Amino acid sequence: MQKSIYMALWIVGLASFTLVAIADQKAGDQGGRTMKKAASPSTMAEGEVEDVDLATPSITLRHGPIKSKTMEMEPMTMPFAVKDAALLAGVKAGDKVKFIAEYLDGFPTIVTLQVLR
Ligand SMILES: [Cu+2]
Incomplete structure (x- = not known):
């Protein structure tokens, strides 16, 4: 009798330990995604046409x-292709x-363009 109570407690303990482990893993995944996002931001660059x-x-x-995700450049003057002519x-x-x-x-291409007025 005593033994089965210990057994039940042990199982409950193991189950809750497992749940905590899963929860930690989920939190870790989320943290990983957040860090990844912060590590490669596509911040908007500035320029003059x-x-x-x-x-x-082209422009x-x-x-x-x-x-950006695929491009890193020092300031310069250069032509870009444009993803969508409507831009x-x-x-x-x-x-x-x-x-x-x-x-x-393979071409430097404008994917987002915003005119500052
Ligand atoms: Cu450039």
Whole structure:
């Protein structure tokens, strides 16, 4: 009789230990994801439009530092491909912009573009 009570307590103890272990693991996973996100942010870079080519479509930017998922660059002036020509609607030389650029098919490509007014 006494023995079976100890046995029952042991099983309950083991079960709750297992549940705590699972909960810890879940918390760890979440922490991992959070850290991963913080380690590779696609913060918007800043730039000024030098030229817009709707035919290509492409845009030449005098840009500040770029740090995105696939691209890291010092400030310079260079042309970018554009993921979607619609991003260039209303954009003209002299505009100040914020943008995210990534390498798509090997080309530096603007994937997000926001004109600062
Ligand atoms: Cu560049």
